[in-house]
Amino acid sequence: MKVWEWIDQNCELPSESGAKLKGKFRTGITPYTRGIYEAYGDPAIRFITLVKSAQVGGTTILKNLMMWDIENKPGPGLYVTANEKMAKRFNDRELEPHFQYCAVVEQLAVRKRGLWAKLEKLFKNGATVGLIGSNSPSNLASRPVETLKMDEVDKWPEESNKEAPADQLAEARTKTYEDTRKVFTISTPTVESGAIWQRYLRGSQEKFHVPCPHCDFWQELHFKYAQGEGELWYPEVCRRDDGTWDLDRVQREALYRCAKCDEPIHNDKKRAMTLVGKWVKTNPNAPSDHRSFHVSALYSPFETWGGIAKVYLQSESATGKLHDFWNNYLGLPWQRQATIVKRSVIKEIVEISPTYRRGELPIQPLVISMTVDVQQTNFWWVVRAWDKKGVSYLIDFGSAISYEDLGEISRREYKFEGKKYDVLKVMIDAGYTARRRAGVYEWCLMSGGRCFPSKGSSKKDGILHSIRETRVTHKGSEFLLTQYDDDVYKEELYRRRIKERAGPGWYLPVNITNEYIDQLTAERLVERTSPRGGIEFVWESSRDNHLGDCEKMQLVFWDLVAPHVRLEEPEDEQDERVEPSLKVDIPPSEWS
Ligand SMILES: [Zn+2]
Numbered sequence: 001m002k003v004w005e006w007i008d009q010n011c012e013l014p015s016e017s018g019a020k021l022k023g024k025f026r027t028g029i030t031p032y033t034r035g036i037y038e039a040y041g042d043p044a045i046r047f048i049t050l051v052k053s054a055q056v057g058g059t060t061i062l063k064n065l066m067m068w069d070i071e072n073k074p075g076p077g078l079y080v081t082a083n084e085k086m087a088k089r090f091n092d093r094e095l096e097p098h099f100q101y102c103a104v105v106e107q108l109a110v111r112k113r114g115l116w117a118k119l120e121k122l123f124k125n126g127a128t129v130g131l132i133g134s135n136s137p138s139n140l141a142s143r144p145v146e147t148l149k150m151d152e153v154d155k156w157p158e159e160s161n162k163e164a165p166a167d168q169l170a171e172a173r174t175k176t177y178e179d180t181r182k183v184f185t186i187s188t189p190t191v192e193s194g195a196i197w198q199r200y201l202r203g204s205q206e207k208f209h210v211p212c213p214h215c216d217f218w219q220e221l222h223f224k225y226a227q228g229e230g231e232l233w234y235p236e237v238c239r240r241d242d243g244t245w246d247l248d249r250v251q252r253e254a255l256y257r258c259a260k261c262d263e264p265i266h267n268d269k270k271r272a273m274t275l276v277g278k279w280v281k282t283n284p285n286a287p288s289d290h291r292s293f294h295v296s297a298l299y300s301p302f303e304t305w306g307g308i309a310k311v312y313l314q315s316e317s318a319t320g321k322l323h324d325f326w327n328n329y330l331g332l333p334w335q336r337q338a339t340i341v342k343r344s345v346i347k348e349i350v351e352i353s354p355t356y357r358r359g360e361l362p363i364q365p366l367v368i369s370m371t372v373d374v375q376q377t378n379f380w381w382v383v384r385a386w387d388k389k390g391v392s393y394l395i396d397f398g399s400a401i402s403y404e405d406l407g408e409i410s411r412r413e414y415k416f417e418g419k420k421y422d423v424l425k426v427m428i429d430a431g432y433t434a435r436r437r438a439g440v441y442e443w444c445l446m447s448g449g450r451c452f453p454s455k456g457s458s459k460k461d462g463i464l465h466s467i468r469e470t471r472v473t474h475k476g477s478e479f480l481l482t483q484y485d486d487d488v489y490k491e492e493l494y495r496r497r498i499k500e501r502a503g504p505g506w507y508l509p510v511n512i513t514n515e516y517i518d519q520l521t522a523e524r525l526v527e528r529t530s531p532r533g534g535i536e537f538v539w540e541s542s543r544d545n546h547l548g549d550c551e552k553m554q555l556v557f558w559d560l561v562a563p564h565v566r567l568e569e570p571e572d573e574q575d576e577r578v579e580p581s582l583k584v585d586i587p588p589s590e591w592s
Pocket of ligand 1: 214216
């Protein structure tokens with residue numbers, strides 16, 4: 001019996017799991033998974049790697065295979081995810097509810113005290129299932145393992161430089177079973193140097209090909225047009241008179257265009273196309289025992305092509321979101337490239353900016369934002385004005401010694417055509433030292449919600465999105481801390497906005513200072529050898545870069561605010577300034 005047939009026969013979708021589907025599990029809903037299940041069942045295959053977008057049923061594949069293992073490959077099995085908390089969550093939400101609905105697994109389970117634990121299960125035929133967090137090296141180094149499942153490897157905590165990466169440590173446990181082991185690795189990707197993309201490159205690099213319903217040409221589904229590829233397409237008539245996209249219309253009218261005949265293919269053809277689809281190898285140099293697969297949301301039964309086009313257009317002006325779109329919808333790694341910002345580039349931006357001076361408002365602002373970088377003895381701050389499309393103008397910047405100074409600066413008013421405007425919200429860095437952080441929290445609390453703390457970190461520990469909000473408690477009061485991916489926003493600022501002038505306009509006043517230019521040119525993204533042996537990119541700074549950090553935080557601020565100001569409204573309906581609630585919509589797939 002094929003692996004997917006076993007799954008269709010034995011697995012159910014319990015309603016408690018919160019899944020959209022109920023009843024018998026049907027692999028036919030996600031036809032691209034069948035070939036992956038078959039690769040797993042192939043006795044000649046030892047390594048299976050799946051790089052994927054969200055919403056393609058990735059976690060379900062892992063869970064189904066763990067159930068198949070119990071009857072069909074009853075050796076010691078191990079599931080590894082970022083940390084123990086997430087291992088527990090996977091167990092509670094995925095594994096246990098499904099075990100109980102699977103008669104085969106339930107008959108084999110030894111549910112005796114001491115032999116059955118949440119993260120360590122035993123079965124009558126000798127199969128075991130262990131679930132652990134990748135951040136426990138002692139766990140990773142003990143006992144041999146025959147079937148290894150590594151979940152969301154790109155979100156595992158950064159390894160120390162002395163130790164081998166955690167996925168390699170886990171894999172080392174399978175050596176005893178060299179001739180029978182199965183190492184299944186799955187993740188949405190982050191950057192090219194990440195674990196999942198590096199593994200994908202080593203394998204067969206298979207793409208899912210489907211036939212055009214018009215001309216029967218077999219092709220991979222692509223998001224954007226490149227030579228000889230099809231594309232996700234939405235007509236120009238979906239634009240309003242002012243040039244902005246009518247997103248609902250885009251969602252309704254987007255379709256796919258065939259790579260060969262260019263004919264439009266509607267979303268409702270997707271199911272029939274994917275049902276007959278085939279995996280096609282693209283890496284002739286892959287070892288014969290490693291099959292690697294890539295699948296994007298374009299194939300997903302849970303997303304429409306129009307919905308994906310809409311998300312893309314919503315992401316376009318927001319940095320972190322574009323990065324997330326690339327990772328979570330296209331299942332592709334973000335491509336980094338070495339970046340150095342020269343002084344001349346900053347001066348060119350001044351030249352292309354509308355002419356205005358520091359302290360002046362060149363536009364009627366939708367919102368004015370202030371960001372503050374906290375240092376040992378002082379603060380640095382930047383004020384920017386934004387229009388509804390995300391075009392922004394540096395209004396003022398400087399340093400301050402005390403919170404009193406900061407308070408005074410944050411209450412300054414700016415004039416445009418006789419009307420006064422002031423700073424809506426202040427975002428302050430809470431990432432410095434513990435001693436400073438308490439002061440930052442205190443200041444935010446006293447501001448009554450006008451000021452809020454933020455903290456940059458790297459995209460690890462299970463964070464799927466470039467921005468998220470977590471609750472923190474200070475002196476008995478609870479409030480939101482904004483966390484963001486530092487690398488993503490630095491890259492957006494220095495490479496995209498400044499160097500390439502991509503994205504919405506990013507402007508500077510004519511009387512910018514040398515100090516500002518010095519601090520905006522202090523950071524560079526350089527290449528180095530990663531612990532995996534490949535190339536990775538890291539940010540280095542040669543001197544003070546606090547104003548650069550303030551400008552980076554401005555982009556974070558906009559990403560928080562943008563979803564709440566209605567980007568697609570015509571000008572005349574935008575007169576009233578919107579008070580944004582700083583809530584970020586977190587999709588159900590969020591791991592945090
Ligand atoms: Zn065609």
